[in-house]
Amino acid sequence: MVFASYNQEIISLDELKIPVFDRSFFFGDAVYEVIRVYQKKPFLIASHLNRLANSLKEMSIENVPDLRNDIYQNISLNDISEGMVYIQISRGSLPRSHSFHNLSLKPNVLIYSTPFFSHPAEKEASTGTYAITHEDIRWHRCDIKSVNLLANCLVQTKAQQAGAKEAILIRNNQVTEGSSSNVFIVKNGVIKTPALSSFILPGTRRQFLVNFFKTHEYIVLETTIKKSELYEADEVFITSSIKEAIAIVAIDGHNIGHGQVGPIALLARQAILEAADQAAQD
Numbered sequence: 001m002v003f004a005s006y007n008q009e010i011i012s013l014d015e016l017k018i019p020v021f022d023r024s025f026f027f028g029d030a031v032y033e034v035i036r037v038y039q040k041k042p043f044l045i046a047s048h049l050n051r052l053a054n055s056l057k058e059m060s061i062e063n064v065p066d067l068r069n070d071i072y073q074n075i076s077l078n079d080i081s082e083g084m085v086y087i088q089i090s091r092g093s094l095p096r097s098h099s100f101h102n103l104s105l106k107p108n109v110l111i112y113s114t115p116f117f118s119h120p121a122e123k124e125a126s127t128g129t130y131a132i133t134h135e136d137i138r139w140h141r142c143d144i145k146s147v148n149l150l151a152n153c154l155v156q157t158k159a160q161q162a163g164a165k166e167a168i169l170i171r172n173n174q175v176t177e178g179s180s181s182n183v184f185i186v187k188n189g190v191i192k193t194p195a196l197s198s199f200i201l202p203g204t205r206r207q208f209l210v211n212f213f214k215t216h217e218y219i220v221l222e223t224t225i226k227k228s229e230l231y232e233a234d235e236v237f238i239t240s241s242i243k244e245a246i247a248i249v250a251i252d253g254h255n256i257g258h259g260q261v262g263p264i265a266l267l268a269r270q271a272i273l274e275a276a277d278q279a280a281q282d
């Protein structure tokens with residue numbers, strides 16, 4: 001049984017009933033986070049909670065209690081050693097109405113966690129994976145981690161139908177991010193990732209790696225990346241809490257570099273795993 005916490009009540013996830021008037025059902029009016037658990041500890045929890053606070057602020061969802069203890073409690077209740085915690089906060093429930101002006105709503109908070117029985121990124125990390133490019137058909141506030149993931153679902157499905165794993169999104173001929181990841185490229189030793197803007201999610205692993213590369217004196221630029229730079233790169237890799245860092249060895253059927261996992265992608269993953277291991281010992 002998976003234990004969930006719903007508005008701080010502990011309940012089996014299978015038995016949980018969400019009110020039909022929850023605004024997430026009609027409007028996607030909710031935000032979420034996915035936190036990777038390594039060795040029983042939620043990794044980079046502070047970065048995730050900061051981003052969650054920012055998503056809530058940008059959506060004007062107020063009166064959310066501090067969730068830190070509930071997150072730890074849920075990991076422990078579900079006895080998660082390796083896995084992930086999912087947190088979703090909706091604006092609340094009230095009969096359907098587009099505007100939430102002057103409605104005093106109580107947010108609905110869901111937390112649950114599930115184990116990973118094998119390391120989700122391991123195989124792909126060693127072989128690399130394929131991507132397609134796709135027009136970025138999402139709205140203009142991709143910096144908010146909202147549950148409106150329909151465009152992400154559509155493009156990721158297209159990627160899989162094409163035999164790839166990820167869709168790299170292009171807006172005005174520039175790379176934004178992956179359908180569920182951030183993107184880095186490497187060319188002649190220079191590492192680039194799209195600069196933060198309202199068109200990308202500020203990924204926790206993206207920021208971790210930017211800091212890591214800077215600390216280790218790599219040249220890392222947060223800047224625009226043209227679509228053509230993807231194909232011409234020596235390496236392309238994607239990052240996320242669950243995928244860590246995975247090399248993209250071919251895009252739209254074109255090999256990237258030599259079509260093999262490159263050293264910077266490997267270093268990125270190793271840096272994440274080492275930091276997670278270190279954090280678990282602390």
Ligand SMILES: Cc1ncc(COP(=O)(O)O)c(C=O)c1O
Pocket residue numbers: 034177178179180181182201202203204205206239240241242
């Ligand atoms: C659209 C999108 N961009 C980027 C990321 C990476 O964010 P993080 O590194 O915090 O997992 C995700 C994560 O799922 C995502 O959905």
